[in-house]
Amino acid sequence: MKIYGCHLHQKLIKEALFIFSGWMGESMQLLPCPLKEAYSLAEAFARIRVISPEGVLNWDPFSLEVDFETRRLKECRCGKGTVYDGHLYSFLLRHRVEGSWDEGVVVITPDYLCSRQKGEDRYHLRYIIFDFPTLISLPGIIEAPARRSEEGYLWDLGDFRIPRILAALLIQTRFFFWNEEPFCDDPLCSLYNAHWQEELLVAKGNQRLCERHSEFLIKRKRSDPIIVSKKCETVRKKHPCE
Amino acid sequence: MGGFFTIISEADITRAIIRAFSEQLEEFSRSDVLVIGAGPSGLMAARDLAQKGKKVLVVERNNYLGGGFWIGGYLMNKVTVRHPAEAILEELKVPYQEVKKGLFVADGPHACSKLIASACDAGVKVLNMTEFEDVVMREGGRVAGAVVNWTPVGHLPRQITCVDPIALEASLLIDATGHDAFVVRKLEERGVLKTKGFGGMWVERSEDMVVEYTGEVHPGLIVTGMAVATTFGLPRMGPTFGAMLLSGRRAAELALRVLEEKG
Numbered sequence: 099m100k101i102y103g104c105h106l107h108q109k110l111i112k113e114a115l116f117i118f119s120g121w122m123g124e125s126m127q128l129l130p131c132p133l134k135e136a137y138s139l140a141e142a143f144a145r146i147r148v149i150s151p152e153g154v155l156n157w158d159p160f161s162l163e164v165d166f167e168t169r170r171l172k173e174c175r176c177g178k179g180t181v182y183d184g185h186l187y188s189f190l191l192r193h194r195v196e197g198s199w200d201e202g203v204v205v206i207t208p209d210y211l212c213s214r215q216k217g218e219d220r221y222h223l224r225y226i227i228f229d230f231p232t233l234i235s236l237p238g239i240i241e242a243p244a245r246r247s248e249e250g251y252l253w254d255l256g257d258f259r260i261p262r263i264l265a266a267l268l269i270q271t272r273f274f275f276w277n278e279e280p281f282c283d284d285p286l287c288s289l290y291n292a293h294w295q296e297e298l299l300v301a302k303g304n305q306r307l308c309e310r311h312s313e314f315l316i317k318r319k320r321s322d323p324i325i326v327s328k329k330c331e332t333v334r335k336k337h338p339c340e
Numbered sequence: 341m342g343g344f345f346t347i348i349s350e351a352d353i354t355r356a357i358i359r360a361f362s363e364q365l366e367e368f369s370r371s372d373v374l375v376i377g378a379g380p381s382g383l384m385a386a387r388d389l390a391q392k393g394k395k396v397l398v399v400e401r402n403n404y405l406g407g408g409f410w411i412g413g414y415l416m417n418k419v420t421v422r423h424p425a426e427a428i429l430e431e432l433k434v435p436y437q438e439v440k441k442g443l444f445v446a447d448g449p450h451a452c453s454k455l456i457a458s459a460c461d462a463g464v465k466v467l468n469m470t471e472f473e474d475v476v477m478r479e480g481g482r483v484a485g486a487v488v489n490w491t492p493v494g495h496l497p498r499q500i501t502c503v504d505p506i507a508l509e510a511s512l513l514i515d516a517t518g519h520d521a522f523v524v525r526k527l528e529e530r531g532v533l534k535t536k537g538f539g540g541m542w543v544e545r546s547e548d549m550v551v552e553y554t555g556e557v558h559p560g561l562i563v564t565g566m567a568v569a570t571t572f573g574l575p576r577m578g579p580t581f582g583a584m585l586l587s588g589r590r591a592a593e594l595a596l597r598v599l600e601e602k603g
Contacts, residue, residue, distance in 0.1 A: 149536050149573035156573065158534065162555045163572060179549040179574075 099202035099272060102129045102195060106174060107236060110255065111206055114264035121265065121305060122272060123319060132194040132205065133171050139190050140167035146186040148212055153219045155183060177208030177237055184211035184227030184235075195231050202275030203231040204268065211235040225267070225298075228280055232271045239263060243295045252295045259303050266302035273311070276318065284308040368397040368465055373595055374486055374510035375399070376472045376523050379407025380452075380581055381565025382516025383459045384428070384588025389595055390462035397508065398464055401471040401491045406452040407518060413579025417448035422547065425582030428589070432458055451581075472522050473505050475513065475561075481532060483560030485509035486523070511602060512595050514562045516588070521567035524557060533558055536573025546575040547583035554590040556598060564591035 103111040111128065119125050136143075144159035144167045156163065170176055187209070197203040211233055212221040225238035235242070239260065240251050253259060266288040273289060274280035282289035287308035290301035307315060375386045378400035386396045398405075412419040421429060423442040432454040436446040460466075469491045476485030489505035515523035527533050550568045557563045563571050564587045 154573075156536065160533070160557060160572070162553065162557055165555070166552055175552075178552050179546065 099124065099126050099204065099268070099275065100129060100195070100197040101126045101268070102132050102203070102205040102231070104131050104133075104174070104176065104206055104208050104236070107206070107208065107255070110236075110261055110264065113261035114268060117261060117265035117305070118268045122269060122315070124272070126268070129196075131174070131207075132191055133176060133207070134174060136191070136194050137168050137171040140164050140171060142190055143167045143171070143182065143187075146183045146190070148181045148183055148221050151212075151221045153214065153221060155186075177210070179210065181210040181212055181221075181223070183221070184213045184224055184233055185229050187211060188227055188229035188231055188233050191231055191233075197231075199230055199275060202272060204234060204271045205231045206234045206236065206264070208236045210237055210241075226270065228271070228274045232274060234264065234267050234271070239267075239298075243298045244293055245295045252299065259299065262305060263298065263302040266305065269307075273314075282308055282311055287311060364465055365467070368395070368467075368508070369506075370509040371395045371397045372510065372599060373397075373512045373514060374508055375514045375516055376486060377407065377516035377518060377565070377567075378402075378405040378456075378466065378468070379516060379518055379565060380409040380455060380584040381588035381591065382407075382514065383409075383455050383464075384585050385514050385516060385562075385564055385591040385595070386464040386588075387455070387459035387462045388589055388592035390459065390464045392592075392596055394596070394599065396464045397510070398459070398466045399470050399472055399486065399488055399508075400466060400468045403469050405456050405466060405468065408579075409452040409455065409581060409584070410448045412445075412448055418445050419448045419451050420445050420580045421582035421585065422580060423582075425585050428585045472517070472526075475523060475526055476507050476509060478560075480559065483513050483523075483527075483558060484511075486513060511599055512560055512562060514564055514591055514595065515557075515567045516564045516591075518566045519570055521563070521570040523561060524563055524567060524571050527558055527561070535571050547580065549574045550583040551586045551590055554587040555594055562591050562595055562598075564588055 115126050115128060141164045144163040145157055147156040149156050191205055195203050210223060211227055212223045213227055214221055223238060223242040225235050225242045227233040236255060240254060270280040270289050280289060281291045284290060285297060285301060286306060288302055288306060289311055292298035292301045372394040373389050373396045375382045375396060375398045378398050382398060386398050390396045409419060411417050421444050426436060426444040429436045429446055429451065434446050434451045434454050436444045439445050470488050471491045471494055472486055473489050474487035475483050476487060478484040485508050487505045487507050489503060493503045513523060515521060517523060521535060524535055528535050546569065553568050553572045553574065554564050555562065557571055565584050568587060
C-alpha cells in the first residue's frame with residue numbers, strides 16, 4: 099500500500115506505519131504529501147469547502163478564498179479549520195497520487211473532512227473517507243467521533259494512543275482496498291465503524307481483529323489472491339469541479 | 341463668590357464643542373482608512389494603523405465603543421483569549437491569568453478600556469452615535485468611502501427624521517461590524533458580491549479561520565472580525581476574543597500593504 103503523509107506529522111505517521119507493518123507483515127511506502135504540488139487546484143479546493151452542514155458547498159468562491167487555498171497548499175498550512183467534502187477532496191487528489199486500486203493508496207491529511215450519511219443531506223465530520231485515494235483526517239480522529247456533552251476530547255494528536263488508532267485505520271484501509279468492505283459489526287474488532295470516542299479507543303486501540311477478519315487476513319497472507327475491485331474501472335473519470 | 345472652576349459662559353462651552361467637533365469632522369472627511377465598527381477587531385485595526393502614522397476614523401453606531409469586548413459571554417465580564425493572542429493583552433498592558441495551557445482570562449472592562457485608550461492614544465478619531473448607511477463607490481466599483489448618518493435618525497419616525505446623510509471618503513474601508521457585516525451586505529444588496537452566512541458555533545476551528553480569511557474582499561474594502569465569518573460562511577465563534585484581536589491586526593497589515601501599493 100502507498101501512503102502519502104503530511105510532512106508536519108511524519109513522526110506520528112512513521113510510528114503508525116511501524117505498528118501496521120508489525121501487525122500485517124506488509125511494508126508501506128511513505129511518500130511526500132501530494133497537496134504541496136497541487137496549488138493549481140486551489141480554486142477547486144475552495145469550491146469543495148463545506149459552508150454549512152446542511153450540504154452547502156462553496157461553489158462561487160471569492161478570490162480571497164482561492165488565495166487562501168493557494169497559501170494553504172504551497173506553505174503546508176492545512177488544518178486551519180476549513181472543512182471539505184471528503185469524496186470531492188479525494189477526487190481532486192486522484193491524479194496527484196501514484197498507485198492502483200489493488201495496491202491501495204492512502205493520504206493522511208491535517209485537513210477537516212466530511213461526508214454525507216447515506217440517505218441524508220447533512221454533512222458529518224469524518225476521520226476516514228474510503229475512496230481512491232482513501233483519506234485519513236488527523237484532526238478528524240480527535241473531533242469527528244461523538245462525545246458526551248460533559249466530556250471534552252479524550253485525546254489530542256500528541257496522545258500515546260494515536261499511533262495505534264492511526265495504524266488501525268490503515269488496516270481498515272487495507273481491507274477496503276482488498277474487498278471494499280472495511281467495516282465489521284464486532285465492537286472489539288479494529289474494523290468496527292466507531293462513532294463514539296470510547297468506541298474508537300476500544301476498537302482501534304486494542305490492535306485486535308475478530309475471528310472472521312483474522313481468518314481472512316491469514317488466508318490473504320498465505321495466498322494473496324488478486325481481488326479486482328468493482329470500482330477500479332470507474333475511479334479515473336474526470337469530475338466537473340476539477 | 342468664586343468657586344474652584346474658571347467662570348465660563350454656557351455659550352463658550354457650546355462654541356468649544358461645536359468648533360472641536362466640526363474641525364475634526366472637516367479634517368476627517370477624508371481619511372486614509374475608515375473603520376466601520378468599534379468592536380475589538382475594528383479598534384485593533386484602527387490602533388495599529390494609527391500607530392503607523394495613518395489617518396484613521398472609526399465610525400460606531402453606539403454611544404459606547406468596544407462592542408462585545410466588555411463582556412465575555414452570558415453577561416459575565418471576563419474575557420478569554422487563546423494563545424498566541426495573549427501577546428496583545430501583554431502589549432496593551434492588560435493583566436491576565438493562564439487558566440489552562442494556552443487559555444487566558446482577563447477582566448472585560450480592563451481589557452476593553454485599555455484597547456480603546458490605546459487606539460485613542462495612537463491618534464484614532466471616533467464618530468460615535470453614527471450609523472453606516474451606504475458605501476461611496478468609484479470607477480471600477482472600488483469602495484472609496486462611507487455614507488453615514490446620526491444613529492437616532494434611523495430609529496425615529498420618518499416624518500421627523502428626514503435628515504440626509506453625509507459622505508466620508510477614505511482610501512480604504514474596513515468592515516468591522518461583526519456578524520451583521522453591514523458594509524459587505526450593502527455590496528451584496530448592490531449585486532457586487534455575495535456573502536455566505538455563518539454556520540454553527542465551533543470555537544476550535546473558527547478562530548484560525550477568521551484570521552486566515554481576513555482580507556480585501558472587494559477593491560477598497562477589507563473585512564475583519566466576525567464580519568469575516570458572515571462573508572465567507574465560517575462557523576460561529578464562542579465567547580473568546582483572540583481571533584478578533586489578531587484579525588484586526590491582520591487587517592491593519594493588509595491595509596498598510598494596499599495603501600503602499602496605491603502610493
